Amino acid sequence: MKSALVLFLVLVSPAPILAAEFQVQAVTTCVSPDSSLETLQGFLEAAESSLYINAYTFTNQDLAESVVDARKRGVDVRVMVEESPVGGIPEEERYVLNMFLASGIPVFLSSGPDWRFNHGKYAVADMARVFISTENYGYSGYPREGLSGNRGWCLEIEDPGVSGYFAGLFFRDLGNAQRLEAPLPGAEAPAGSGFRDYPAEFESADYRGSFRVVTVLAPEDALEEIVGLIESARESVYAEQFYAYTYWGKGATGSPEETPNLFLEALVDAARRGCRVRLLLDDTWYNVERDDPRSNYYAVRYLNELARREGLDLEARLMDSRAAGLEKLHAKGVVVDGKAVLVSSVNWNEHSPTRNREVGVIVYGEPAQYYARVFEEDWSSGQGDDDKKTEIVIGVLLVSFTLGYVVRKRTV
Numbered sequence: 001m002k003s004a005l006v007l008f009l010v011l012v013s014p015a016p017i018l019a020a021e022f023q024v025q026a027v028t029t030c031v032s033p034d035s036s037l038e039t040l041q042g043f044l045e046a047a048e049s050s051l052y053i054n055a056y057t058f059t060n061q062d063l064a065e066s067v068v069d070a071r072k073r074g075v076d077v078r079v080m081v082e083e084s085p086v087g088g089i090p091e092e093e094r095y096v097l098n099m100f101l102a103s104g105i106p107v108f109l110s111s112g113p114d115w116r117f118n119h120g121k122y123a124v125a126d127m128a129r130v131f132i133s134t135e136n137y138g139y140s141g142y143p144r145e146g147l148s149g150n151r152g153w154c155l156e157i158e159d160p161g162v163s164g165y166f167a168g169l170f171f172r173d174l175g176n177a178q179r180l181e182a183p184l185p186g187a188e189a190p191a192g193s194g195f196r197d198y199p200a201e202f203e204s205a206d207y208r209g210s211f212r213v214v215t216v217l218a219p220e221d222a223l224e225e226i227v228g229l230i231e232s233a234r235e236s237v238y239a240e241q242f243y244a245y246t247y248w249g250k251g252a253t254g255s256p257e258e259t260p261n262l263f264l265e266a267l268v269d270a271a272r273r274g275c276r277v278r279l280l281l282d283d284t285w286y287n288v289e290r291d292d293p294r295s296n297y298y299a300v301r302y303l304n305e306l307a308r309r310e311g312l313d314l315e316a317r318l319m320d321s322r323a324a325g326l327e328k329l330h331a332k333g334v335v336v337d338g339k340a341v342l343v344s345s346v347n348w349n350e351h352s353p354t355r356n357r358e359v360g361v362i363v364y365g366e367p368a369q370y371y372a373r374v375f376e377e378d379w380s381s382g383q384g385d386d387d388k389k390t391e392i393v394i395g396v397l398l399v400s401f402t403l404g405y406v407v408r409k410r411t412v
Contacts, residue, residue: 019221020165022213026158027363029370030204032135033149033195033326037142039204040123040131041066043156047125050076052170054110054359056119056345057085059092059138061099061190068103080170080177082118083109091188092138098183108177110357115219118176119352120359121345124167131156132343132361134242134332139193141330148198150330151240151319151378153343153371155363162213166359169217173357198325202374211365218358222346223262226334226353229362230266233336236276237267238375240319240331243287244279244348245294246302254294256302263348264299268306271314279303280375280382282329283318301385317382324381332360335375341368 030039044051044066051070058064058081071077079100081093089097100107110118123131133154135141143149157163216225230237249259256264264279271277281287281296288297300316307314319329334342344360346352 019217019225020215022159022161022165024157024159024162024211024213025208027207027211027367028156028204029207029367030154030156031202031371031374032141032152032154033143033147033198034200034202035204036133036135036152036154037062037144039154039156040133040142043123043125043129043131044070046129047075048073049126051078051123051125052167053077053079053123053137054081054118054120054170054173055079055137056082056117056121057090057093057136057138058096059090059136059190060142061096061192062144063137063142064096064099067105068099071103071105077105078108078170079105080108080110080118080174083111083178085117089184091186092190094184094187095189097180098187101180101183107180108174109180110173110177112176114176115357116351116355118173118357119345120357122166122359124163124170127163127167128160129156129158130163130166132359134330134343134345139190140327143193143195143198146197146200147193148195148325149193149327151324151326151328153240153331153333153374155343155361155367157213157361157363159213162215162361165215169359195327196325201377202370205370207365207367209365211363211367213364214362216342216344216346216358216360216362218346218353218356222344222353222358222360225362226342226344226346227262227266229334229336229340229342230263230270232340233270233273233275235337236335237270238278238335238372238379239267240280240329240333240375240378241348242282242328242330242332243296244281244299245350246299247294248350251292251294261348261350264303268303268312268314271307271312272310275313277312277314278375278379279316280319280329280379281316283321283383284328288318304385315384317379317384319378320381320383324378329378333371335368335372338372339368340364341371343371
């Protein structure tokens with residue numbers, strides 16, 4: 001009854017959809033590449049009456065087959081994806097979307113104008129369960145068993161209120177989408193996951209109890225909700241992000257002082273309050289370019305230099321993806337005090353929280369500890385800024401030079 005009321009209010013309300021709070025009893029946590037495919041496939045295969053999927057891109061044929069099977073069982077299935085992802089709709093996604101059309105599944109291409117990109121990644125089943133992730137529906141986010149992919153965070157919430165909220169959001173957002181009427185040309189079957197072998201460490205975990213859940217939406221309130229979460233920290237903030245601009249505004253004219261990244265400033269403020277603050281960023285080449293003053297490389301240097309200057313318990317690192325056995329760090333998550341966790345699609349640039357359709361939730365309670373453990377494991381494979389490495393290298397060279405000089409003096 002509650003989910004039906006939420007759905008009705010969302011559909012008839014002309015105002016923007018804002019954050020809502022729910023008290024739920026069941027949460028399942030998972031991460032990629034360890035347990036994401038198994039958990040999401042189980043979610044899809046359990047659908048009995050309805051299944052609504054919103055994804056930035058959908059290129060994973062294994063997941064697509066689970067969706068088609070749901071349709072064959074008589075489930076009401078609808079899929080919405082971004083019409084113009086960066087680089088255009090890939091050939092593999094054209095193949096998947098054509099699969100859906102051939103199975104009688106309505107497909108919708110989201111085209112604005114209320115946002116720049118439909119970047120959310122969520123699914124609602126039976127108006128009872130919702131699956132939310134940091135990962136696109138591809139093989140990187142949902143690799144086959146035993147293979148590697150992205151580090152991503154995901155979770156399932158079983159609750160009619162939360163599910164009704166996101167179902168209402170889905171149908172509301174269909175107003176910014178066009179139905180795909182004919183198969184797309186240039187389709188090519190997905191090649192599947194070809195990443196290295198990966199020994200899974202984090203299985204999915206089921207939590208039962210009473211957990212507060214707060215929804216996070218962009219462009220409506222994501223900036224306010226995420227900054228507010230960090231501001232609530234009293235002991236610690238652990239964040240894993242695909243990327244975090246050193247500052248917002250234009251790359252050539254902006255600066256941390258004039259156009260700060262409000263997420264990074266919230267981290268700094270938390271450290272100044274005495275919190276232990278850690279930020280782990282992706283090290284993929286395009287995220288650490290030296291000619292981009294806002295890249296992860298400079299974000300790490302900026303935070304670490306500030307921490308050294310002010311004596312803060314604040315540190316940033318780049319994940320060593322190769323050492324961790326991962327394709328890349330693609331998560332967009334925050335754990336506060338080990339008691340609250342954000343899982344969302346929001347990247348830490350300016351446009352993501354203010355101009356895109358992004359979706360996430362903040363979950364309070366024991367599930368946050370699961371992601372804290374994941375963070376600690378990932379943090380151990382991270383690398384500090386190059387200045388610290390340079391100091392070590394210089395120190396080693398100086399010692400070597402001194403020893404060599406002493407040896408030469410003794411042999412002359």
